[in-house]
Amino acid sequence: MFLIGKKVLTVATAATVATVVSISSLVQAGGKEAYDNAGCAGCHGATGKSMIPLYPRLNGQNAAYIVKQLKDFQSGVRKDPVMSALAAMVAGKEQEVADYLAKQ
Numbered sequence: 389m390f391l392i393g394k395k396v397l398t399v400a401t402a403a404t405v406a407t408v409v410s411i412s413s414l415v416q417a418g419g420k421e422a423y424d425n426a427g428c429a430g431c432h433g434a435t436g437k438s439m440i441p442l443y444p445r446l447n448g449q450n451a452a453y454i455v456k457q458l459k460d461f462q463s464g465v466r467k468d469p470v471m472s473a474l475a476a477m478v479a480g481k482e483q484e485v486a487d488y489l490a491k492q
């Protein structure tokens with residue numbers, strides 16, 4: 389970062405960009421792992437695109453919406469015995485799962 393007069397010039401290096409991309413990839417990989425380990429794909433599909441109309445499509449959804457729904461199932465605000473149990477399995481990884489699904 390350089391100060392030129394009253395303007396600040398930020399210089400992004402290839403290393404900085406690579407670091408950001410790497411962190412994003414790690415978060416997405418952690419979300420996919422949590423999604424897979426909880427068994428979400430059984431109903432919602434491998435990438436969140438359910439082939440069964442009964443189960444909602446999760447791919448491309450807003451990440452904040454997914455996080456809220458998971459936390460609502462965990463706390464009992466939303467009541468469904470299957471989803472409450474499965475949402476509990478991703479406790480602490482809600483944002484990672486949501487970020488993964490939002491990018492599908």
